[in-house]
Amino acid sequence: MQVQPYLFFEGRSEEAIDFYRRTLGAETIMLMRWKDCPVPPQPGMTPPSPDKIMHARLKIGDTTVLLADGMCQSQASFQGFSLSITVADRGEAERVFNALADGGQVRMPLGETFFSPSFGIVADKFGVGWMVYVEPQ
Numbered sequence: 001m002q003v004q005p006y007l008f009f010e011g012r013s014e015e016a017i018d019f020y021r022r023t024l025g026a027e028t029i030m031l032m033r034w035k036d037c038p039v040p041p042q043p044g045m046t047p048p049s050p051d052k053i054m055h056a057r058l059k060i061g062d063t064t065v066l067l068a069d070g071m072c073q074s075q076a077s078f079q080g081f082s083l084s085i086t087v088a089d090r091g092e093a094e095r096v097f098n099a100l101a102d103g104g105q106v107r108m109p110l111g112e113t114f115f116s117p118s119f120g121i122v123a124d125k126f127g128v129g130w131m132v133y134v135e136p137q
Helices: 013-024 090-101
Strands: 006-008 027-033 053-060 063-068 083-087 105-111 118-123 129-134
Touching: 013 027, 013 053, 013 063, 013 090, 083 090, 090 105, 090 118, 090 129
Parallel strands: 006 063, 083 129
Antiparallel strands: 027 053, 053 063, 105 118, 118 129
């Protein structure tokens, strides 16, 4: 069994993929636009622009993150969860944290805690929550 996050960016998937490629070294494993869908939409479903992303798969480290533009009918809302990213050391934590914070919102500054030499919480510019964590030695 495998659990994978599936994020809906409501029309900003292309921008998100580029951002995660630059900040986290994400690799696009698969990307399908609505215009490339091999079957017509289900009755009553009106897809967004043909160039919007219907489904994509990113590889971030050892994790697969799925994403799509959704129906592009509202603002993306990422509430009630955070993605946790474990990095090798304090230097990498600072680099990743600052990159994710660019245009976003720091919720808990990166610093030493009783459970980690470096931990912080940030929402990136899309509103996705991230917890950056270094395992204690």
